[in-house]
Structure formats: C-alpha cells, structure tokens
Amino acid sequence: MRVAGIxxxxxxxxxxxxxxxxxxxxxxxxxxxxxxxxxxxxxGVDATGAFAAEALERTFAAVKEYKALCDEHQVQAIRFVxxxxxxxxxxxxxxxxxxxxxLGVSPEVISGDEEASLSFNGAASVRAGQEGKSxxxxxxxxxxxxxxGDSTGPLAAKSLDMGCVRVxxxxxxxxxxxxxxxxxxxxxxxxxxxxxxxxxxxAVIMVAGTFTTLTAQALGLSTYESEKIHGAELSFxxxxxxxxxxxxYSREExxxxxxxxxxxxxxxxxxxxxxxxxxxxxxxxxxxxPMRLIASEHDILDGIAxxxxxxx
Numbered sequence: 583m584r585v586a587g588i589x590x591x592x593x594x595x596x597x598x599x600x601x602x603x604x605x606x607x608x609x610x611x612x613x614x615x616x617x618x619x620x621x622x623x624x625x626g627v628d629a630t631g632a633f634a635a636e637a638l639e640r641t642f643a644a645v646k647e648y649k650a651l652c653d654e655h656q657v658q659a660i661r662f663v664x665x666x667x668x669x670x671x672x673x674x675x676x677x678x679x680x681x682x683x684x685l686g687v688s689p690e691v692i693s694g695d696e697e698a699s700l701s702f703n704g705a706a707s708v709r710a711g712q713e714g715k716s717x718x719x720x721x722x723x724x725x726x727x728x729x730x731g732d733s734t735g736p737l738a739a740k741s742l743d744m745g746c747v748r749v750x751x752x753x754x755x756x757x758x759x760x761x762x763x764x765x766x767x768x769x770x771x772x773x774x775x776x777x778x779x780x781x782x783x784x785a786v787i788m789v790a791g792t793f794t795t796l797t798a799q800a801l802g803l804s805t806y807e808s809e810k811i812h813g814a815e816l817s818f819x820x821x822x823x824x825x826x827x828x829x830x831y832s833r834e835e836x837x838x839x840x841x842x843x844x845x846x847x848x849x850x851x852x853x854x855x856x857x858x859x860x861x862x863x864x865x866x867x868x869x870x871x872p873m874r875l876i877a878s879e880h881d882i883l884d885g886i887a888x889x890x891x892x893x894x
Contacts, residue, residue, distance in 0.1 A: 583601070583602045583658055583659070583891060584599065584600070584601050584602075584614065584655065584656060584657050584658050585599070585600060585601075585602055585657065585658065585659045585660070585661070585887050585888075585890035585891055586598065586599045586600075586648075586652050586657045586659070586660045586661070586887065586890060587600075587660075587661050587663070587883055587884070587885075587886030587887030587888075587889075587890050588645070588648060588660065588661070588662040588663065588685075588886070589663055589665070589882055589883045589886055590623065590641065590662065590663065590664040590665070590668070590689065591623070591624075591664075591665050591722050591723050591724070592622075592623060592624030592627070592665070592722055592723025592724035592725075592745055592747045592748070593620060593621075593622055593623075593624065593722070593723030593745075593746065593747050593791070593845065593846075593849060594618050594619065594620045594621065594723070594791065594845065595618070595619055595621050595623070595641060595644050595645070595648075596616075596617070596618040596619075596883050597615065597616070597617050597618075597648045597651065598611075598613065598615070598616050598883045598884065598886070598887045599613075599614040599615040599616075599651065599652065599655050599657055599887075600612055600613050600614055600887050601614060602888070602891055611884060611887055611888055614655055615651055615655060616883075617651075618791075618843075619644040619647070619845075620843060620844070620845020620846070621637065621640040621641045621643075621644050622637055622640065622723075622747070622845070623637050623638075623640075623641050623668075624637070624723050624724050624747050624748070625637040625747075626751070627671060627724070628724075628747075628748050628751050628752060629751065631670065631671060631672050632671050632672045632673045633671050633673050633674075633676070633677055638676065638677060638680070641677075642680055642681075642684065645681060645684050645685060646684055648685075649684055649685055652685075659890045659891060659892075660685060660686075660687050660890060661687070661690070661886050661887070661889060661890035661892075662681060662685060662687055662688075662689045662690065663689070663690050663692055663697075663700070663882075663886045664677075664689050664690065664691045664692070665691075665692065665697050665722065665724070665725065665882075668689070668691045669691055669693075674691065677689070678691075693741075695739055695741065697720075697725070697727055697741060697882060698718075698720070698727040698728070698729040698736070698739035698740070698741055699729065699736050699739060699885075700882045700885030700886060700889070701718055701720040701727050701729055701789060701881055701882040701885065702716075702718045702729035702731050702735070702736045702739070702885075703735070703736075703884075703885040703888065704789070704880050704881045704882050704883060704884035704885035704886075704888070705718045705720070705787045705789045705878045705880055705881050705884075706718065706731060706787065707878075707880050707884075708787055708812070708813055708876055708878040708880060709785055709787065709876065712733075712785075713733070713784075714732070714784030714785065715730060715731070715732050715737075715782055715783050715784055715785075716730070716731055716732065716783070716784065716785045716786075716787050717729070717730050717778070717780060717783045717785070717786045717787070717864075717873075718731070718787045718789060719786060719787070719788055719789070719793070719860065720789045720790050720881055720882060721745065721746065721788075721789075721790050721792045721793055721853060721856060721857065721860075722745045722746075722790055723745045723746055723747035723748070723849065724743070724745040724747060724748050725741050725742060725743050725744065725745050725748075726741070726742050726744050726745055726856065727739065727740075727741050727742075727882075728740050728741075728742070728774055728777075728778050729778075730778050730779065730780070730783070738777060738778045738779065739777070739778065740773070740774050740777040740778050742770050742771070742773065742774070743770070744766075744767065744770045744771075744856065745856075746792055746849040746850065746852045746853035746856065747849050747852075749763070749766075749767070749852040749855065749856060750848065750849045750851075750852040752766070753766070753852070758829070758851060758852060758855040759829075759855075763855070764855075764859065767855065767856055767859040768859055768862075768863070771859060771860065771863040772863075774863075774867075775867070780863075780864055780867050780868050781867070781868050781869070781871065782868075782871070783864070783868065783871065783873055784873065784874070785873060785874045785875075785876055786864065786873050786874070786875050786876065787876050787878050788875060788876065788877050788878065789877075789878045789879075789880070789881035789882070790881055790882075791843065791846055791853075792846075792850065792853030792854070792856070792857065793857070793877060794806075794811050794877055794879065795841065795842060795843070795846060795850060795853075796821065796824045796825060796828060796850075796853070796854060796857060797811050797814055797816065797821075797824070797877040798811055798841035799824040799827060799828060799839075799841070800816050800820045800821055800823065800824035801814060803840070803841050804840045804841070805840040805841055806840070806841040806842075806843070807841075808879055811877050811879060812877065812878060812879040812880070813876065813877070813878070814876070814877045815874050815875065815876050816874075816875040816876075816877070817875065818861050818864075818865065818873075818875065820875075821857065821861060821875055822858065822861055824854075825854040825855070825857050825858040825861075826854075826858070828850060828851060828854040829851055829854050829855065829858075831851075833847065833848075836850060836851075
C-alpha cells in the first residue's frame with residue numbers, strides 16, 4: 583500500500599510518500615519521495631496568537647505541490663498532522679478548511695503527547711535491536727519533544743513549548759546569551775524532572791533539522807549528506823563544539839555553509855543555544871552518566887506515514 587505522511591511544523595512542512603511493506607517483524611516503510619519546504623507557518627504566532635496571512639499563503643502553496651506529488655505517485659492514503667504552531671492559534675479554522683479543500687483530508691492538530699509518541703516510533707529504528715533506554719529529542723520550531731523508551735516502546739514523554747522559532751522571536755532583541763534567554767531555556771528544561779527520568783538513559787536520539795544540521799557541522803561536512811548524518815554517533819564534546827561554532831558565526835557565514843538549508847539560517851542559532859542547554863541539563867541531571875548521541879533522519883514524519891494506513 584502506498585501512503586503519504588505530511589508533517590506541518592512551526593518552521594517547515596515535510597512530505598513522505600512510502601510503500602508499506604509487510605515483513606515478519608511488522609510493517610516497514612520504503613521511501614518513494616521525501617521532501618521538505620521551509621514555510622515558517624509559526625511566523626509571529628508567539629506574539630500574536632494567530633497565523634500571519636503570508637505564512638498561510640506559503641503553507642498552502644507547499645500543500646498544493648504535495649498534493650500534485652501524491653497524485654503523481656498514486657498515493658492511496660494521506661495523513662496530515664500539524665503540531666505546535668497550530669494548537670492554540672485563533673484562526674485555526676481558516677488553516678483547516680483550506681488544507682481540507684486542497685488535500686481532501688482534514689488536518690489533525692495533535693497533542694504534544696501524541697507528537698512525542700510518533701517521534702519515538704519514527705526515530706527508534708536507528709537503534710533497532712539494541713538494549714537499554716533511549717531518549718528521543720525532537721527539536722522543532724515551536725516545541726521540543728522528549729520521549730523516553732526502550733525496545734517495548736515509549737515509557738514517558740513530555741512536550742515543551744520551546745523551539746528554535748519561538749526562542750528566536752522571543753529573544754531577538756536581547757540576544758541568545760542574555761540571562762533571561764538562558765533562564766527561559768533552563769527553567770523550561772527543569773519541567774522535565776517530574777515527567778521524564780534521564781538518570782539511566784543509554785542513548786540520546788537526535789531528530790529534526792536543528793540536530794541534523796548541527797551533526798553535519800560536527801562531522802565537518804561540506805554539503806548535507808543524509809547517508810552520513812543518519813546513524814552518526816557523537817560525543818557531548820563534539821556536539822558542544824558544533825553548537826559553539828554555530829553560535830559564533832555571522833549570518834553571512836551561516837548562509838555560506840554548504841549543508842545549511844536557507845530556511846534555517848535565521849533560526850539555527852536559537853536551536854544551537856537550546857541544544858547547548860539540553861546537553862548541560864542531561865549531564866547535571868544524570869550525574870554525568872555516559873550517553874551516546876545518535877542522529878536520526880527518521881522521526882515524526884515516518885511515524886505519521888506509518889499510521890496513514892488507518893486513513894485508507
């Protein structure tokens with residue numbers, strides 16, 4: 583069966599068209615098309631509580647393109663999921679009605695907990711068959727999902743209203759190194775304490791564009807090479823060096839990086855600042871427990887596509 587999953591986030595909208603193949607261990611996805619457009623749907627949402635007209639126009643244009651790809655590849659079922667930016671906006675109905683008109687399916691605005699579960703199911707394949715606990719961290723534009731799990735599936739999850747677009751817009755005047763920016767990130771991370779226990783985590787699976795871009799930086803890649811990024815293992819020191827380098831670059835230097843998507847240039851430094859504080863949080867909260875950092879190109883999008891079969 584051929585399915586399509588669409589992940590509409592705060593910064594980007596992504597499409598995965600895949601064939602669902604039945605194996606002895608369950609269903610496996612075989613990619614047909616995997617693509618992304620940066621539409622910045624969450625532009626100004628943190629301040630206004632509503633989608634900007636130009637952000638909606640960019641998003642609708644991308645969805646029309648995705649509909650054409652679905653038709654071209656004879657997709658049998660589509661699941662469209664909207665995450666952080668669409669949860670609380672005042673003009674959500676305008677967004678939903680137009681998406682339904684274009685695609686023929688209604689967008690699902692999922693909770694942070696469901697977003698976390700889909701992220702884990704999509705990302706955990708990078709450690710398939712390995713023992714121990716994994717912490718999947720999906721750093722998006724408006725929120726960041728933390729999901730603890732093992733080979734049986736998710737065990738605990740928490741969604742935090744903290745992402746690279748939200749932090750960029752909130753602290754663009756004072757700067758990311760200002761005490762109030764650091765305090766916001768750290769205090770937000772501390773809300774994990776009663777929900778996700780990181781004391782016995784063996785591997786941290788890093789998903790979404792901020793992490794994969796920083797992984798490209800850490801690996802010294804001159805272009806974005808998905809096959810080298812997916813499954814790459816880094817130390818905390820390597821990732822910390824990557825974040826510090828990214829935070830030191832000028833806008834022109836970021837633009838010149840061969841692995842940098844143009845739509846991430848303005849928000850990647852906020853993402854790097856968040857990652858830096860996440861590393862600090864994991865070290866201090868776990869008592870410096872050794873953990874491996876593993877980059878994964880498979881994430882919530884794969885989880886969305888895998889569950890699209892239920893929309894057939």
